[in-house]
Amino acid sequence: MPLEIVRNDITKMTVDAIVNAANESLLGGGGVDGAIHHAAGAGLLAECKTLGGCKTGKAKITGGYNLPAKYVIHTVGPVYEDGKHGEKDLLESCYRESLALAKKRNCETVAFPLISSGVYGYPKDQALKVAIDVISTFLLENDMTVYIVIFDKAAYKISEKLFSDIAEYIDDNYVDEHTDYRRESTRMNVPMQAIMADEICECKALFTEDDLDSKLKQIDESFSQMLLRKIDEKGMTDAECYKKANIDRKLFSKIRSDVHYKPSKPTAIAFAISLELSLDETEDMLKKAGFALSHSNKFDIIIEYFISKGNYNIFEINEALFAFDQSLLGA
Numbered sequence: 001m002p003l004e005i006v007r008n009d010i011t012k013m014t015v016d017a018i019v020n021a022a023n024e025s026l027l028g029g030g031g032v033d034g035a036i037h038h039a040a041g042a043g044l045l046a047e048c049k050t051l052g053g054c055k056t057g058k059a060k061i062t063g064g065y066n067l068p069a070k071y072v073i074h075t076v077g078p079v080y081e082d083g084k085h086g087e088k089d090l091l092e093s094c095y096r097e098s099l100a101l102a103k104k105r106n107c108e109t110v111a112f113p114l115i116s117s118g119v120y121g122y123p124k125d126q127a128l129k130v131a132i133d134v135i136s137t138f139l140l141e142n143d144m145t146v147y148i149v150i151f152d153k154a155a156y157k158i159s160e161k162l163f164s165d166i167a168e169y170i171d172d173n174y175v176d177e178h179t180d181y182r183r184e185s186t187r188m189n190v191p192m193q194a195i196m197a198d199e200i201c202e203c204k205a206l207f208t209e210d211d212l213d214s215k216l217k218q219i220d221e222s223f224s225q226m227l228l229r230k231i232d233e234k235g236m237t238d239a240e241c242y243k244k245a246n247i248d249r250k251l252f253s254k255i256r257s258d259v260h261y262k263p264s265k266p267t268a269i270a271f272a273i274s275l276e277l278s279l280d281e282t283e284d285m286l287k288k289a290g291f292a293l294s295h296s297n298k299f300d301i302i303i304e305y306f307i308s309k310g311n312y313n314i315f316e317i318n319e320a321l322f323a324f325d326q327s328l329l330g331a
């Protein structure tokens with residue numbers, strides 16, 4: 001998945017480069033800087049001493065020494081005063097400069113901490129938004145897997161309002177048990193055949209309204225075929241679609257070339273979000289992959305919440321899924 005939010009200690013990440021939230025001296029400090037120097041060993045400090053420091057908003061690169069990462073990219077975030085001293089521009093610059101350095105060294109995987117969000121006092125939700133915005137813009141033009149590493153869950157908060165809206169939506173919609181036709185028919189004392197007959201009538205009505213031929217073709221369509229049809233209908237390119245879905249190119253090629261490919265549920269939903277499908281269309285697409293949205297599952301309700309609000313920003317959806325301890329969308 002091109003952009004992934006994970007909870008971890010960044011010094012444990014096995015990636016090409018980890019990013020350090022350093023200070024202008026580059027000679028170590030507390031927080032993530034201290035942890036990285038501690039894990040990398042004295043070689044890192046020795047190399048840092050040769051760099052002549054680093055300006056706020058800029059980045060420099062060193063080896064990874066005893067770390068599992070090949071490189072450490074040191075960037076200096078702004079100290080947050082009141083948000084009116086160019087903090088956002090400087091923080092954006094940290095991410096851009098670090099990504100440019102990673103690209104120059106042909107890194108395929110890079111992990112960032114939430115720069116400036118500790119000792120330097122940048123509000124965590126805003127720091128996260130800056131990180132997501134800059135990284136996702138970069139990923140539209142570049143193939144790389146980028147991790148945002150959140151150290152402690154408390155450090156990671158979507159806005160209170162969004163959190164409580166989603167919590168309320170889950171409360172309103174959550175059902176303990178999955179209902180199916182059989183259960184429903186016994187509970188309501190309606191014979192199963194009657195329910196099925198209703199369904200059949202509905203289908204017939206649908207077919208007389210629309211062109212029967214094309215409807216039948218769509219019923220037989222596989223997930224992969226539906227995906228490609230929808231991409232065409234929306235006037236998107238393949239790349240626009242898989243990048244917006246936060247799916248990597250290799251997985252997309254697999255789906256494209258295998259007409260019977262069965263994606264995982266998060267992958268199927270990621271494409272539905274990328275294509276900005278309605279709830280009905282999303283259900284349709286999921287069915288092709290053998291899935292459905294259920295009200296007995298928090299993950300599904302959160303997805304439904306975003307689609308019903310017309311919010312198709314996959315990164316915001318992933319932030320919310322993360323906040324509710326759910327798996328994230330994408331490959």
Ligand code: AR6
Binds near residue numbers: 010031115121152
């Ligand atoms: N892995 C991932 N994230 C971490 C880790 C870790 N091991 N440890 C802390 N964090 P900070 P800043 C998170 O204070 O605000 C240093 O002294 C932490 O929860 O490390 O940019 C430097 O030398 C927070 O969300 O960096 C500078 O003087 C984020 O990393 C100054 O602090 C950044 O917190 C830089 O301050």
